[in-house]
Amino acid sequence: xxxxxxxxxxxxxxxxxxxxxxxxxxxxxxxxxxxxxxxxxxxxxxxxxxxxxxxxxxxxxxxxxxxxxxxxxxxxxxxxxxxxxxxxxxxxxxxxxxxxxxxxxxxxxxxxxxxxxxxxxx
Amino acid sequence: xxxxxxxxxxxxxxxxxxxxxxxxxxxxxxxxxxxxxxxxxxxxxxxxxxxxxxxxxxxxxxxxxxxxxxxxxxxxxxxxxxxxxxxxxxxxxxxxxxxxxxxxxxxxxxx
Numbered sequence: 001x002x003x004x005x006x007x008x009x010x011x012x013x014x015x016x017x018x019x020x021x022x023x024x025x026x027x028x029x030x031x032x033x034x035x036x037x038x039x040x041x042x043x044x045x046x047x048x049x050x051x052x053x054x055x056x057x058x059x060x061x062x063x064x065x066x067x068x069x070x071x072x073x074x075x076x077x078x079x080x081x082x083x084x085x086x087x088x089x090x091x092x093x094x095x096x097x098x099x100x101x102x103x104x105x106x107x108x109x110x111x112x113x114x115x116x117x118x119x120x121x122x
Numbered sequence: 123x124x125x126x127x128x129x130x131x132x133x134x135x136x137x138x139x140x141x142x143x144x145x146x147x148x149x150x151x152x153x154x155x156x157x158x159x160x161x162x163x164x165x166x167x168x169x170x171x172x173x174x175x176x177x178x179x180x181x182x183x184x185x186x187x188x189x190x191x192x193x194x195x196x197x198x199x200x201x202x203x204x205x206x207x208x209x210x211x212x213x214x215x216x217x218x219x220x221x222x223x224x225x226x227x228x229x230x231x232x233x
Contacts, residue, residue, distance in 0.1 A: 035222070037171075045163075045171060045214055047222040059221060062123075095170060106153045107218035108161050110182070112170045 002026040002111040004096050009116030012086055022079040022096030022113055030054070030074035033099035035109050036081045038092035048094070049081065053102040064090075086120045093117050124148050126215055128225035134233040141202040143228045145215035150195050152219070159218035162191055162200045165227075166211040174213075175200065207232060 008020040022034070036048040049070040050059040058070055069082040079096050094116055097109035125148040135141045151158045162175040173182050175191035178198060188203045202209060210232060215225040 044212075044227040045165075045216075045224045047224065050222070100176070106155060106157060106159045107222055108159055108173070108176050108216075109222075110173050110176070112172070114170055 002098060004098065004111060004113030006094060006096050006113045006116040009094065009118045011119045011121060013122050014087060014120055016086055017082070017084045018086060018118060020081040020083065020094055020096075020116060020118070022081075024077045024079065024096075024098070027098065029072075029077040031102055033057075033102055033104070033107065034070075034072060034079045035097045035099060035107075036068075036070060036079075037095045037097055037109065037112075038090075039095070039115070040089075040092040043092075046092075050099075050104060050107065051079070052104060057104045059104060083118070086118075088120050091118060091120045124151075124217055124220045124223050126217055126223050126225040128213075128215055128228050131226060131228055133228055133230045135202075135205045135230060136233045137207065138204050141205050141209075141230060143200045143213055143215075143230075145193075145198045145200070145225050147196045147198075147217055149220065151198075151217050152195065158194065160191075160193065160198050161216045161218065162189075163214045163216060164209075164211055165214065166208075169211075171214065202230075205230070205232070 003025045005023045051070045067085045071080045096113045098111040100108045127146045163171040165171045179191045212227045
C-alpha cells in the first residue's frame with residue numbers, strides 16, 4: 001500500500017533554512033505528481049507546492065514563492081522541500097501527498113503522509 | 123485565485139442524524155477535460171487528512187456509503203446520512219481545477 005514518510009522537521013531560527021524529505025513506497029513514485037501541504041497549529045490546510053512526475057513542472061503558493069523549492073529524486077523515491085528565509089508564519093506541520101495524476105491540471109492529492117513539524121522561532 | 127467557502131464552520135450533530143456541509147467556489151470548477159476536480163477530505167483529531175470523495179461524487183476505497191458528494195459548477199455538498207462517533211473531525215473541500223485551494227474547514231462534533 002502507499003506509504004509516505006516525511007522527515008527533516010525541527011526548530012529553526014527566522015531567516016535560516018531547512019530541507020524536508022518524503023520517502024515514498026508502495027507505488028511507482030516516478031509515475032505520479034506530488035505535493036507539499038502545510039497546516040499551521042490549530043489552522044486549516046494550505047497547499048504549498050507541486051511537482052510533476054518528472055520534475056519538469058513545478059508550482060508554488062504565493063506565500064512561499066521565491067523562498068521554497070520543491071524537487072524529487074525518482075531514483076531514490078524521495079520528494080524534497082528546500083525552505084529558505086524561514087519566517088514565523090511558516091511554522092506548521094508539513095505533509096507530503098501523492099497526486100492522482102502525473103502532471104499539472106486536474107489535481108487531487110489521494111494519499112498523505114503523517115507530517116513533520118517545522119517550528120520557526122528565535 | 124479560486125476561493126473556496128465552506129458552511130457551516132461548526133456542525134454539532136446528534137448521533138444517527140444526517141449532516142450536510144456546503145462548499146462554494148469563486149469560479150466554475152469544470153476543467154478543460156470536462157471533469158470537475160472537487161474533493162472532500164476528513165481530518166480526524168491528531169491524524170493526517172484522508173480523502174473521502176474525488177471528482178464531486180466518487181467515494182474513495184474504504185469510505186462508508188454513508189458519505190456522499192454532489193454538486194456542479196460552483197456549488198457542492200458533502201452529506202453524511204447517519205453520523206457516527208467515528209465521524210468527528212474537520213472536513214475540507216478542495217479544488218484541483220485551478221491550481222489547488224482548500225476551504226476553511228468544517229468542524230463536526232457530536233451534540
